[in-house]
Amino acid sequence: MAFLKSWFPIPSGSHFSLANIPFGIISTESSPKPRVGVAIGDHALDLQAFAKHNGFSALSTIQPFQAVFSELNLNAFAALGRPVHSVVRKYIQSIFAADTVHPDVLKDKPELQKLALIPLKDVINHIPFKIGDYTDFYSGLNHAVNCSRILRGIGGLQPNYKQLPVGYHGRASSVVVSGTPIKRPSGQILETPQAKAPIFSACRKLDFELELGCFVCKPNDMGDPVLIDKAEENLFGVVLMNDWSARDIQSWEMVPLGPFNAKNFGTSISAWVVTMDALEPFLTQGIENDQEILSYLREPRKENVYDIKLNVDLKTNSGKSKTICKTSAKNLLFSFPQMLAHHTVGGCPFNVGDLMGSGTISGKDDRDSYGALLEQTENGQIPIKFDSGEERTFLLDGDTITFTGVCGNDPEQLVGFGECSGMILPAVKF
Amino acid sequence: MAFLKSWFPIPSGSHFSLANIPFGIISTESSPKPRVGVAIGDHALDLQAFAKHNGFSALSTIQPFQAVFSELNLNAFAALGRPVHSVVRKYIQSIFAADTVHPDVLKDKPELQKLALIPLKDVINHIPFKIGDYTDFYSGLNHAVNCSRILRGIGGLQPNYKQLPVGYHGRASSVVVSGTPIKRPSGQILETPQAKAPIFSACRKLDFELELGCFVCKPNDMGDPVLIDKAEENLFGVVLMNDWSARDIQSWEMVPLGPFNAKNFGTSISAWVVTMDALEPFLTQGIENDQEILSYLREPRKENVYDIKLNVDLKTNSGKSKTICKTSAKNLLFSFPQMLAHHTVGGCPFNVGDLMGSGTISGKDDRDSYGALLEQTENGQIPIKFDSGEERTFLLDGDTITFTGVCGNDPEQLVGFGECSGMILPAVKF
Ligand SMILES: [Ca+2]
Ligand SMILES: [Ca+2]
Ligand SMILES: [Mg+2]
Ligand SMILES: [Mg+2]
Ligand code: NI
Numbered sequence: 001m002a003f004l005k006s007w008f009p010i011p012s013g014s015h016f017s018l019a020n021i022p023f024g025i026i027s028t029e030s031s032p033k034p035r036v037g038v039a040i041g042d043h044a045l046d047l048q049a050f051a052k053h054n055g056f057s058a059l060s061t062i063q064p065f066q067a068v069f070s071e072l073n074l075n076a077f078a079a080l081g082r083p084v085h086s087v088v089r090k091y092i093q094s095i096f097a098a099d100t101v102h103p104d105v106l107k108d109k110p111e112l113q114k115l116a117l118i119p120l121k122d123v124i125n126h127i128p129f130k131i132g133d134y135t136d137f138y139s140g141l142n143h144a145v146n147c148s149r150i151l152r153g154i155g156g157l158q159p160n161y162k163q164l165p166v167g168y169h170g171r172a173s174s175v176v177v178s179g180t181p182i183k184r185p186s187g188q189i190l191e192t193p194q195a196k197a198p199i200f201s202a203c204r205k206l207d208f209e210l211e212l213g214c215f216v217c218k219p220n221d222m223g224d225p226v227l228i229d230k231a232e233e234n235l236f237g238v239v240l241m242n243d244w245s246a247r248d249i250q251s252w253e254m255v256p257l258g259p260f261n262a263k264n265f266g267t268s269i270s271a272w273v274v275t276m277d278a279l280e281p282f283l284t285q286g287i288e289n290d291q292e293i294l295s296y297l298r299e300p301r302k303e304n305v306y307d308i309k310l311n312v313d314l315k316t317n318s319g320k321s322k323t324i325c326k327t328s329a330k331n332l333l334f335s336f337p338q339m340l341a342h343h344t345v346g347g348c349p350f351n352v353g354d355l356m357g358s359g360t361i362s363g364k365d366d367r368d369s370y371g372a373l374l375e376q377t378e379n380g381q382i383p384i385k386f387d388s389g390e391e392r393t394f395l396l397d398g399d400t401i402t403f404t405g406v407c408g409n410d411p412e413q414l415v416g417f418g419e420c421s422g423m424i425l426p427a428v429k430f
Numbered sequence: 431m432a433f434l435k436s437w438f439p440i441p442s443g444s445h446f447s448l449a450n451i452p453f454g455i456i457s458t459e460s461s462p463k464p465r466v467g468v469a470i471g472d473h474a475l476d477l478q479a480f481a482k483h484n485g486f487s488a489l490s491t492i493q494p495f496q497a498v499f500s501e502l503n504l505n506a507f508a509a510l511g512r513p514v515h516s517v518v519r520k521y522i523q524s525i526f527a528a529d530t531v532h533p534d535v536l537k538d539k540p541e542l543q544k545l546a547l548i549p550l551k552d553v554i555n556h557i558p559f560k561i562g563d564y565t566d567f568y569s570g571l572n573h574a575v576n577c578s579r580i581l582r583g584i585g586g587l588q589p590n591y592k593q594l595p596v597g598y599h600g601r602a603s604s605v606v607v608s609g610t611p612i613k614r615p616s617g618q619i620l621e622t623p624q625a626k627a628p629i630f631s632a633c634r635k636l637d638f639e640l641e642l643g644c645f646v647c648k649p650n651d652m653g654d655p656v657l658i659d660k661a662e663e664n665l666f667g668v669v670l671m672n673d674w675s676a677r678d679i680q681s682w683e684m685v686p687l688g689p690f691n692a693k694n695f696g697t698s699i700s701a702w703v704v705t706m707d708a709l710e711p712f713l714t715q716g717i718e719n720d721q722e723i724l725s726y727l728r729e730p731r732k733e734n735v736y737d738i739k740l741n742v743d744l745k746t747n748s749g750k751s752k753t754i755c756k757t758s759a760k761n762l763l764f765s766f767p768q769m770l771a772h773h774t775v776g777g778c779p780f781n782v783g784d785l786m787g788s789g790t791i792s793g794k795d796d797r798d799s800y801g802a803l804l805e806q807t808e809n810g811q812i813p814i815k816f817d818s819g820e821e822r823t824f825l826l827d828g829d830t831i832t833f834t835g836v837c838g839n840d841p842e843q844l845v846g847f848g849e850c851s852g853m854i855l856p857a858v859k860f
Binding site for chain 2: 039117120132133138156159160163164166167168170172173174176185186188196197198199200203222223224226246249252253254255256257258259260261262264265266291292294295296342343344345347348349350351354387425428430
């Protein structure tokens with residue numbers, strides 16, 4: 001897409017350039033009812049207010065559906081389908097374009113600007129979707145290789161790993177928006193690997209997992225698989241996702257039915273959902289699969305994952321920050337369309353707002369490209385050192401983890417996700 | 431509870447005696463909007479119609495909340511809490527009692543009887559709750575022992591099995607009401623145990639799992655565990671549940687993150703939810719745990735599971751039926767309160783309408799007490815024989831599985847679940 005200049009001041013380096021236009025759910029202190037907005041520079045455009053004041057006067061297709069912008073979540077807007085998301089985003093881009101052909105809509109309306117453009121510092125973000133079901137995949141091959149080495153010796157991957165996107169059903173009720181504090185979970189752990197019986201304890205190996213999440217915008221009935229060629233039509237957009245993980249609870253509980261309480265105490269997502277359209281220019285090839293996959297998973301194009309520059313910052317409870325991980329979201333073996341095609345191949349039904357997580361994204365070689373502390377510290381053996389002299393193996397109470405993600409190099413045209421952050425609160429006293 | 435006689439004809443042997451009063455969501459052809467009802471004998475009492483015609487005139491506590499009976503699911507009624515469920519059930523029992531002190535409400539009102547009492551044969555049952563999250567446990571110890579022997583050799587249970595109710599997050603969107611046909615899933619299977627690569631195929635080992643499901647009526651916030659002493663207050667009632675399972679898909683996909691597509695193509699539940707109050711007289715001791723469990727799982731009483739007589743009928747696609755399994759629901763190592771206490775101990779939040787499955791219920795010794803074909807046929811090695819000469823190892827297209835469950839011995843006072851059934855439809859053609 002050609003570079004879009006705006007009449008509206010968008011700071012250089014903003015994640016929310018005119019090339020982006022991500023959707024979210026917003027409110028303010030003075031207007032506390034959640035509604036739909038888009039992020040643009042360091043402002044949110046309140047689409048409820050925008051619609052009410054004839055903002056969509058030059059886009060007839062959306063006019064019968066403007067009530068979706070007053071909803072408490074994006075589900076109704078998303079359900080309108082990819083072509084509608086596309087025209088709404090392009091229309092908003094055109095309204096903000098320096099050479100807009102509709103200056104009467106917003107550019108020449110300072111009162112409406114004052115009403116509908118809210119500084120992001122005054123915006124309260126809410127969970128963008130009502131999530132019916134949430135599934136977490138495990139498609140970060142480098143993470144899977146590291147985990148199987150660290151936890152099970154140099155065993156390598158399971159035989160199914162490259163044949164299908166391995167995943168498990170997660171806990172939809174535990175998905176929260178960036179900024180929500182995360183209470184350290186308690187549960188059963190083995191005090192030593194040799195222990196015969198578990199003890200009850202607050203988690204001692206609290207970790208993050210660097211992932212992407214993808215929201216579904218089109219339902220499929222039970223018994224009706226979504227074919228791989230059509231799967232992208234069913235996807236609304238992408239967020240950063242932190243699948244907080246209690247490693248000690250996990251290792252005791254997970255055989256044979258998979259992770260459970262180790263993962264259901266909280267999963268954080270970024271507030272602004274970046275649309276599939278906005279991400280399209282950043283498609284690239286993922287990790288090459290050296291096995292032949294079955295035809296129901298074969299995609300028409302090789303560029304099926306996104307080159308999103310991901311950073312993880314750890315701010316300790318003393319306030320010192322360090323970027324502990326830099327990697328790219330292209331480090332995936334399977335794409336979201338492949339995940340959806342696999343998930344539905346047996347007939348599993350999806351609803352609008354269902355969420356799929358990518359699995360932890362780790363780079364291949366450098367320790368500081370790994371997307372979890374388990375890998376970075378070799379399960380607690382190699383601490384991360386801070387200039388302040390502090391060290392971390394796993395997270396302490398008061399620590400904050402912040403993910404950022406951004407596509408593109410030109411600071412005037414970034415397509416970014418903002419941040420996904422969460423601070424650890426002390427465990428419940430039993 | 432003393433025996434309750436009714437002025438209303440309730441057939442002897444009915445699952446829905448006056449001692450029961452289970453809740454469900456009903457509609458009819460002539461009145462297709464779903465609403466709340468209770469089952470009584472071979473009728474449903476339409477609580478929307480009943481409420482509208484002053485049926486609750488003698489129960490002031492429910493009057494401000496009567497709109498809950500017009501809802502599309504039981505969530506709003508359930509959210510009113512255990513004490514309200516209790517008084518509503520008792521009130522309905524009192525209205526139907528032979529010696530009712532309120533004959534003016536229904537007994538002496540033939541027009542209202544005609545309007546609000548619908549023969550069950552004319553009732554369309556709907557899924558009783560909007561299910562936010564669904565979790566399936568694995569607390570049927572005999573099933574777990576059988577599975578580990580059949581699938582992994584005489585290995586025995588995992589070390590965690592007796593310390594915690596092992597479970598996995600299931601797919602809420604795939605839970606359907608009894609009577610919904612189930613399409614055979616397709617997916618990746620290994621054609622032989624030695625195969626190096628999977629093939630794509632319709633499932634060849636389609637199975638059922640005999641379980642109970644339990645609905646939650648009280649939410650807990652993220653980070654707020656439900657303590658074991660309080661857990662029962664959070665439970666609304668119980669249904670029969672068939673966790674349809676594709677054994678060949680399962681064995682290939684499930685290591686290391688648990689069952690996925692093998693379980694998410696459909697899970698059937700019975701339509702009428704039997705309340706915790708109705709089940710209370712049938713509490714009994716479950717399978718004894720020979721390990722000491724941690725205090726957060728210790729219950730005040732030993733009687734924590736239900737003596738429900740469970741039957742499984744298999745009707746083949748030629749129309750021949752056979753009861754292939756008889757057992758009791760007391761064959762569980764952990765109770766629903768224990769499952770909820772464990773599930774929330776790390777802070778996992780629940781919403782009203784969330785569903786927990788018990789795990790497959792199998793008796794200890796006899797093959798025909800086993801709650802899955804995997805166990806009954808030793809993974810397909812020992813066919814079940816029908817008088818007609820037919821044989822089954824796993825389910826064929828057109829076969830129907832029907833669960834029934836009932837508490838009590840006096841045919842005038844049964845507390846039953848009706849049935850949970852589903853017929854297998856052929857796989858999608860790819
Ligand atoms: Ca994960
Ligand atoms: Ca099961
Ligand atoms: Mg999580
Ligand atoms: Mg199931
Ligand atoms: Ni009595």
